[in-house]
Structures are given as structure tokens and as C-alpha cells.
Amino acid sequence: MDTSTTTITITATATATAISHRRLVLLPLPFQGHLNPMLQLANILHSKGFSVIILHTLCNSPNPTNYPHFNFVPIPGTGEDILNFSDMDKIISLLLYINTKFINPIKECLERLMSEDDGVACLITDAQWFGTQNVADILKLPRIVHRTSNISSFVCFAASLPLYVKGLFQRFSDEEMKLNAPVHGLEPLMVKDLSKFLLDDSEGACKLLELMIQGTKRARALIWNTFKELEERELEALGQHFPNPHFLIGPFHRYFQASSSSLLAQDKTSLSWLDKHPPNSVLYVSFGSIVKLNESQFLEIACGLAKSMQPFLWVVRPRSVEGSEWLETLPDGFLERVAEGRGYIVKWAPQQDVLAHPAIGGFWTHSGWNSTLESICEGVPMICSPCFGDQLPNARYVSDVWKIGVELENGFQREEIEKAIKRVMVDEEGLKFKNKIQNMKWKIDLCLKKGGSSYSSLEDLVNYIVSF
Numbered sequence: 001m002d003t004s005t006t007t008i009t010i011t012a013t014a015t016a017t018a019i020s021h022r023r024l025v026l027l028p029l030p031f032q033g034h035l036n037p038m039l040q041l042a043n044i045l046h047s048k049g050f051s052v053i054i055l056h057t058l059c060n061s062p063n064p065t066n067y068p069h070f071n072f073v074p075i076p077g078t079g080e081d082i083l084n085f086s087d088m089d090k091i092i093s094l095l096l097y098i099n100t101k102f103i104n105p106i107k108e109c110l111e112r113l114m115s116e117d118d119g120v121a122c123l124i125t126d127a128q129w130f131g132t133q134n135v136a137d138i139l140k141l142p143r144i145v146h147r148t149s150n151i152s153s154f155v156c157f158a159a160s161l162p163l164y165v166k167g168l169f170q171r172f173s174d175e176e177m178k179l180n181a182p183v184h185g186l187e188p189l190m191v192k193d194l195s196k197f198l199l200d201d202s203e204g205a206c207k208l209l210e211l212m213i214q215g216t217k218r219a220r221a222l223i224w225n226t227f228k229e230l231e232e233r234e235l236e237a238l239g240q241h242f243p244n245p246h247f248l249i250g251p252f253h254r255y256f257q258a259s260s261s262s263l264l265a266q267d268k269t270s271l272s273w274l275d276k277h278p279p280n281s282v283l284y285v286s287f288g289s290i291v292k293l294n295e296s297q298f299l300e301i302a303c304g305l306a307k308s309m310q311p312f313l314w315v316v317r318p319r320s321v322e323g324s325e326w327l328e329t330l331p332d333g334f335l336e337r338v339a340e341g342r343g344y345i346v347k348w349a350p351q352q353d354v355l356a357h358p359a360i361g362g363f364w365t366h367s368g369w370n371s372t373l374e375s376i377c378e379g380v381p382m383i384c385s386p387c388f389g390d391q392l393p394n395a396r397y398v399s400d401v402w403k404i405g406v407e408l409e410n411g412f413q414r415e416e417i418e419k420a421i422k423r424v425m426v427d428e429e430g431l432k433f434k435n436k437i438q439n440m441k442w443k444i445d446l447c448l449k450k451g452g453s454s455y456s457s458l459e460d461l462v463n464y465i466v467s468f
Helices: 012-020 032-047 080-085 088-101 103-115 132-139 151-165 191-197 202-217 232-239 269-274 295-308 334-342 351-356 369-377 391-401 414-425 428-447 453-466
Strands: 023-027 051-056 071-074 122-126 143-147 221-224 246-248 282-286 312-315 343-346 360-365 382-384 405-407
Touching: 023 032, 023 103, 032 051, 032 122, 032 143, 032 369, 051 103, 088 103, 088 202, 103 132, 122 132, 132 143, 132 202, 143 202, 151 202, 151 232, 151 391, 191 391, 221 453, 232 246, 246 453, 269 312, 269 343, 269 351, 282 295, 282 351, 282 414, 295 312, 295 334, 295 414, 334 343, 351 360, 351 369, 360 369, 360 414, 369 391, 369 428, 382 391, 382 414, 391 405, 405 414, 405 428, 414 428, 428 453
Parallel strands: 023 051, 023 122, 051 071, 122 143, 143 221, 221 246, 282 312, 282 360, 312 343, 360 382, 382 405
Antiparallel strands: none
16 A cells, blocks of 8 residues: 555654664665665665664675765675575575575574664565565564565566466467567566566476565565656555555665665776767666676677667676677677777776766666666666566566667567667657656656655655654
């Protein structure tokens, strides 16, 4: 349900006094796309007066020096073994692993923190730490779930479970799995999205989803990094199955400039390179912190960028191309074109600053929610190349529902890449995308102002936590 229907009356003085004695423990998942929004949420709550403790794994741990106002508590025994699951084909095994092996160490840390004079008012965890709900119940500690994807994708995930149990996924033939027909009950997903939606291990993915959904339903409330005006219809659908209070307080990164929680070194020379280009002329290309490409896909991307004749800033992470050094895969003459100033390749970029740069006219993305929301916030149309999970519905919403970009429907093919770049960056259709996404950006500006939906929802969240 929407918390606008819930009234919690607490005077300003009483609220301030209560907040000053509240310690919150936040537990992020140890991946870039999950750490960033959780630390942004921590900054938001700290700005409201709460004391923040970041409980974190020893692997991919955030840098405490960037957040001197937080107390960082490492979880013993949660080290390098996480890296053994770094490939996406092992992500299901990883999440099941950490929700069994790490739960007792987490419980011991929470017991120690609760025994201290200031205690713990509330535990806020990533939704994929579903095993912590049992710990919260045992300790009688309120747990709030922070969902790092959007409501639209979560509704699709929840709806997929009964369809899988009925055997829907297994009934489609190989030919049918290529269809553009929508899947009844999973709109706007199409039949051809299903194989990537739950990865190749549908049974394992559904087991994981069931555990996450159960843990989410048992939580006190949910916090979303989205805004009401974008997903009002989806929020209504969600409330029918998840009666918990929902707090839509996003976009998190727009509240104030937060310290970087990047696990990779950001190459800020990309910004000075962008300074040399006219407005809306450069395509930004980045597929996030996890996605890996094979040699063939990488070559098609390079050729598509070259054929488009459009200036581009391309993020190529170390070890993001399987089986080779990516330099060896580039077509003849490609680096010469880059050297002439039409392209610039970096290992990692300060993405929020890049998207805010006036030279950026489009964003070719893997459609992770952080990237999608950041692009909407800056009014930048998208080319979508989703790989798995929530990236599929995100891309479908961008292309088919919100109509603020296009999706590459057939993987990575140089001709389709060239066409998509021109549609977004050159053709009249790109202007329509730009106008629509600029209107969304305007709505974001309003929702964060006093009286706006996200502003009000944050006030409700603060009062809700104080009420524990």
C-alpha cells in the first residue's frame, strides 16, 4: 500500500529527540550496483539525524574514509570466497550461499550492537539478504527491506513464480522463445525475454525468488529508489500482494552530492574529453560492473560504433571481455579513429557526472536500474542491451512503455547497433525520446521539492522508523 494513506502524527520536537537516539544498521549486498544505492540511502537517513552503522562483508567492502560520519562494522568470515562466485552464471549459487553461511556471523554482530547502550532501532537490508529476516524475528528487531531495482521489475518477478509453477516457461518451443508476443501475466515482457529473465537456471532462480519474496513480505516495510509518478500503476499492483508500507523516496543520488562508493577507480579524464564536444553529440557506452562479453559481441559493438560515425565514450572494464585482451579483438583502424578524437575508451567513468555533461546525447546501457534511473534524471535517451534479471523489464519499459529509448532486440549485431545509434542520436525519433525523458526529469525535480511525492514519503519513512 502507499504510505500516503497511513497517518503517523509526531511533533517536530518529539521527532528530533527520538531520532537522535536511533541507531540504524544497514546491510548492503557486496556488489557495485547494490552498494551505491544503500550508501546513498544511508546518507539520506543520516541527514535526517539518524546514527548509521554499515554492516558489510570483508569482500568488496566500502571505503570508510569516504564516510567518516558512519560506523563500519565488518562481518567476520565473509571474505574472498565471495569472489569464487563472480561470474553471473553463479549468481544464484552465491546468493543462496551467503544467505546460509553468513547468517550466524550477521546475527552475532547484531547481538553485540544491540547490547550496547544505544542499541539498534532498525535493520535495513538489501532484499537479497532474505535470510536475515529469521535473525530479525529471533532478535525482535524491526527489519526494513531496501529493494535496489524498481517496482515494475519486482512485480514481474513476483508474477513469474506462479507461471513457472504452472509450467509456462517449459511449454514454449525454441522457435516460440524468439517471439515478440507479450506474456500474459508478465506484461510488458515478451516470450523471447523469458530465457534471459530468469537466467538459464529457471528452477534455481525461482527458488531464490520465492525465498526473497517471502523475506520481503515478512519485513516491516519496503524502501524504493524510484518515484511515485513513474510507477504509480505498478505500485497499485504491488500493494495487492505486498501489504507492507512502501516508501518511494528516490532518486537517492539527487538528494545531495554523496561520496563515491565505486569499487573501481574512476577515470575523470573522460569529463575533460567531453568538454571538447558540442551538446548532445556524444554517445556514452557502459554495461555496468558485472556484465561480461565474449569476443564476438565485443567486435560487433566496436564495428557498430565505428559505422555509426557518432562520437562515443566507451567504458571497457578490465576482464570484461572473456577469453582475450580486448585490444586484440578490435577491428583494424579502430584505435586510429579513437585517436582522431571521435571516440574515447576508459576502464571506468564517473557515470553520474558523465550523464550530466551537456555533450552526452544518448546512453547505451545494460539497463540496470541505477543506470536507467540516472539516465532519466539527466534527461538522456537510452539504447538498451539487457542481459538478465531486472534488466529485461527495465529495457521493456524504456522502449515500449515510457518510450524514452530503443532496445537492441537481437543481441549485438553491427547493423542493428548502427541503426539504433542513429535513431537515438540523429533521427527525428530521437527528439521525441528526448522530449519524453525531459518531461520525466521535470517530474523528478518536482517530486524532490517540499510537498513532492518523494519528499513526503521520506518524511513518512522517518516518522515510521521513529514509531518502532
